Amino acid sequence: MAKGRVEVLEEYCKSCGLCVAACPMKVLRISEKINSKGYRPVEQYKEGCIACKMCAMTCPDAAIEVYKIEDNQ
Amino acid sequence: MARVLMKGTEAIAEAAIQAGCKYFFGYPITPQNEIPEYMSAKLPKIGGAYVQAESEVAAINMVMGGGATGTKIMTSSSSPGISLMSEGLSYIAGCEIPAVIVNVMRAGPGLGGILPAQGDYFQATKGGGNGDYRLLVLAPSTLQEAVDLTQLAFDLAFKYRNPVMILADGFMGQMMEAVEIKEYKGQDYDVVPWALGNMEKRGKRTILKSLYLDPEDLEHHNIKLNEKYKKMQEEEVRYEEFYADDADVLIAAFGTTARIAKSAIVNLRKEGKKVGMVRPITLFPFPYDVIKERASKAKHVLVMEMNMGQMLEDVKLAVGERTSVSFFGHAGGISHSVKEIEEKIREIL
Amino acid sequence: MKETKIYERPKSWKKGVHTHYCPGCGHGITHRILCEVIDELGIQEKTIGIAPVGCAAMMYDYIDVDFCEAAHGRAPALATGLKRTRPDQVVFTYQGDGDLASIGTAEIVHVANRGEKITTIFINNAIYGMTGGQMAPTTLVGQRATTCPEGRDPNLAGYPMRMCELLATLKTPAYIARVSVAQPKYIIEAKKAIKKAFEYQISGKGYSFVEVLSNCPTNWGMQPVKAFEWTVSAMMPYYPLGVFKDFDKEAE
Numbered sequence: 001m002a003k004g005r006v007e008v009l010e011e012y013c014k015s016c017g018l019c020v021a022a023c024p025m026k027v028l029r030i031s032e033k034i035n036s037k038g039y040r041p042v043e044q045y046k047e048g049c050i051a052c053k054m055c056a057m058t059c060p061d062a063a064i065e066v067y068k069i070e071d072n073q
Numbered sequence: 074m075a076r077v078l079m080k081g082t083e084a085i086a087e088a089a090i091q092a093g094c095k096y097f098f099g100y101p102i103t104p105q106n107e108i109p110e111y112m113s114a115k116l117p118k119i120g121g122a123y124v125q126a127e128s129e130v131a132a133i134n135m136v137m138g139g140g141a142t143g144t145k146i147m148t149s150s151s152s153p154g155i156s157l158m159s160e161g162l163s164y165i166a167g168c169e170i171p172a173v174i175v176n177v178m179r180a181g182p183g184l185g186g187i188l189p190a191q192g193d194y195f196q197a198t199k200g201g202g203n204g205d206y207r208l209l210v211l212a213p214s215t216l217q218e219a220v221d222l223t224q225l226a227f228d229l230a231f232k233y234r235n236p237v238m239i240l241a242d243g244f245m246g247q248m249m250e251a252v253e254i255k256e257y258k259g260q261d262y263d264v265v266p267w268a269l270g271n272m273e274k275r276g277k278r279t280i281l282k283s284l285y286l287d288p289e290d291l292e293h294h295n296i297k298l299n300e301k302y303k304k305m306q307e308e309e310v311r312y313e314e315f316y317a318d319d320a321d322v323l324i325a326a327f328g329t330t331a332r333i334a335k336s337a338i339v340n341l342r343k344e345g346k347k348v349g350m351v352r353p354i355t356l357f358p359f360p361y362d363v364i365k366e367r368a369s370k371a372k373h374v375l376v377m378e379m380n381m382g383q384m385l386e387d388v389k390l391a392v393g394e395r396t397s398v399s400f401f402g403h404a405g406g407i408s409h410s411v412k413e414i415e416e417k418i419r420e421i422l
Numbered sequence: 423m424k425e426t427k428i429y430e431r432p433k434s435w436k437k438g439v440h441t442h443y444c445p446g447c448g449h450g451i452t453h454r455i456l457c458e459v460i461d462e463l464g465i466q467e468k469t470i471g472i473a474p475v476g477c478a479a480m481m482y483d484y485i486d487v488d489f490c491e492a493a494h495g496r497a498p499a500l501a502t503g504l505k506r507t508r509p510d511q512v513v514f515t516y517q518g519d520g521d522l523a524s525i526g527t528a529e530i531v532h533v534a535n536r537g538e539k540i541t542t543i544f545i546n547n548a549i550y551g552m553t554g555g556q557m558a559p560t561t562l563v564g565q566r567a568t569t570c571p572e573g574r575d576p577n578l579a580g581y582p583m584r585m586c587e588l589l590a591t592l593k594t595p596a597y598i599a600r601v602s603v604a605q606p607k608y609i610i611e612a613k614k615a616i617k618k619a620f621e622y623q624i625s626g627k628g629y630s631f632v633e634v635l636s637n638c639p640t641n642w643g644m645q646p647v648k649a650f651e652w653t654v655s656a657m658m659p660y661y662p663l664g665v666f667k668d669f670d671k672e673a674e
Contacts, residue, residue: 021647060451065429069424
């Protein structure tokens, strides 16, 4: 299985929750922080991201960037 | 180029083609069907396009899209069809897109009749669509003038980035006269700064819109549009004077009515009657100043139109209380006869 | 440990702007996959979009290509004028239920029937969003809206309109498809359809039309995730996903 990391561009997140529902590994949740627009941005709160990009695919605000993590040989 | 005997509608179409217009979007309506028919035959042969739209509503919006690329485009219709185009004209003016629209007027209101009239003066000059915008309106009186003004219309449309209307009538559209149609280069206007389809050349994209939700932005936009209309009033007023400088009775008429009036004036002058005419060629911008000046020296102003009194209001505005003004009109598709006009003027004098 | 970025904001998504769309609105997803397609096809500098009247009226603020505004329903007519005068450009209209299926029915039928080489993206969310939730031609039977507070009654308002099926009765159009942005598995197919639609235009094959089943959390009165669940459970049975016309398939 691939390993990945989700980076939420917090200022653009509107807390809609679509990515939280879409994530098959359930590593995302709505955080306690508040951005300048008054929304609570999403965060990756635990390990287990498989870099499937479902979250980025469903984000209406292009507020998610996804990284693939590879072990150096 | 030789003079050719042509029907008015076809002459207007050919004039547009000689002015570099290769795209026409229109819909059939009496009495101007020769224009789309002529365009459908000629344009594909010169690498242009004729599109028969599903309605005048669609046609004017195709004009807006075509004009948005900075291309010379045209449509034509008649009174009820122009009503349908009113929405589009407001958008075209608001987005500052150049366009040429020909109205071959017929009698109204509503479905009305198919015979000629001049009942769209208000619609053309005071705006059929919403908001503060004006069309530059050119009113030819002969077929040669229709040809010349159609070609000028493209220049003016690009000079001001505004829709320009040729206000003709069914007489002009359907009659045949010898006309000379030259190739017309006009001015070269650089469209790259504003026209769509030039993102590579410009280095960035552009938007053409009339939507400004911020009220201050929209007021600013309206002021900017209004500056154009003021400039038109300073630079584009056109009219013809016919025996006007010593007239006791001053006629004010446009289009075909003015042409008929000329015959009456010539006859009456032979009798020693001092009759003259100011014929507006631009209905917007209206020649208020020359009418005011000539009216101040005349004993009476007679406004004649094929409607119930539309240009009459602008003439009254120009004349004020200085001179008496009366109106002699016809509606329903009826035109004035030379004899009628002579009798009317003899009554007044 | 090596990190490689495998997803970032599309290049043609305008930098630094916040969209005004409600949280969880399908417009954002559709705009984003549209930007991804524009980037992948390398057509940003020769694309012209025509903005509708509706929630997406200011979509030009979010997508970095040439744009023209259109009056309500008239976008296909503008697209015709644009494409005929500049056939080298990639021209698309983006329209909602009111714009396309109500006031613009004549324009959409005729742009498809003439076969103008343009692309239409039709956002179907079964309601009028921008104006506050009125009934649309696509509102489902029994669905409540502000102008059918008891639910759509087919005796008064007829049945909802299926635009893909309607346009597919025409011989001319080259590609007609219905997709959805309700969930990632549908979004993947939606993007493929939009890309195919643009490819049909670029290759000069003909008119392409993609209907996108979306949502309206605010006017449906549902949280975004629940709203998309309704798209799947209530809209998809009446508006089945699929390809209704495809010149390539017909040629085989």
